[in-house]
Amino acid sequence: MATVFDDLKGQSVFITGGGSGIGAALTExxxxxxxxxxxxxxxxxxxxxxxMETATGNRPLFLPCDISVTDQLQLTLSTAAQVHGPIxxxxxxxxxxxxxxxxxxxxxxxxxxxxxxVHAPADLTQAVLPGxxxxxxxxxxxxxxxxxxxxxxxxxxLPKPPPFIGVYxxxxx
Numbered sequence: 343m344a345t346v347f348d349d350l351k352g353q354s355v356f357i358t359g360g361g362s363g364i365g366a367a368l369t370e371x372x373x374x375x376x377x378x379x380x381x382x383x384x385x386x387x388x389x390x391x392x393x394m395e396t397a398t399g400n401r402p403l404f405l406p407c408d409i410s411v412t413d414q415l416q417l418t419l420s421t422a423a424q425v426h427g428p429i430x431x432x433x434x435x436x437x438x439x440x441x442x443x444x445x446x447x448x449x450x451x452x453x454x455x456x457x458x459x460v461h462a463p464a465d466l467t468q469a470v471l472p473g474x475x476x477x478x479x480x481x482x483x484x485x486x487x488x489x490x491x492x493x494x495x496x497x498x499x500l501p502k503p504p505p506f507i508g509v510y511x512x513x514x515x
Contacts, residue, residue: 351376354426358409359436361387368433373398380422382407409436410457419469429470434463435485444508452509459513486514
């Protein structure tokens with residue numbers, strides 16, 4: 343059975359939040375394997391792209407985007423596919439990690455959290471999946487969080503979670 347890491351040379355990879363943290367490490371790993379990487383994030387990533395080109399010999403395609411805005415997300419994915427070809431590897435990595443007590447969590451922040459952590463990955467998956475199925479190959483990696491982990495046992499046996507991760511943890515689960 344083939345895995346995503348068998349032959350990445352020339353594969354078209356799209357990563358949300360690909361310029362920092364886990365996303366940056368994945369961008370670098372895919373570039374080192376010869377993949378064509380496009381990534382999006384809200385903040386400027388020109389310096390990161392320069393560093394990646396120097397380190398790997400390949401330059402990622404940076405597409406500025408707020409993935410909580412559906413129209414921006416669809417345009418960004420479309421641009422990545424136009425430049426690099428059909429997406430063969432999708433990495434849903436970006437996250438809205440807003441930590442605030444649940445009882446005080448405003449509706450606007452809840453909506454942003456769920457747009458970024460739930461709806462954008464679902465929208466991207468639905469966008470790339472038909473092509474992957476038609477080609478008979480493709481990989482989708484969803485990066486989650488330890489905040490989404492559910493410990494087995496009775497509630498009284500569990501350690502008390504911090505009072506500020508409820509909405510974020512629910513969205514990542």
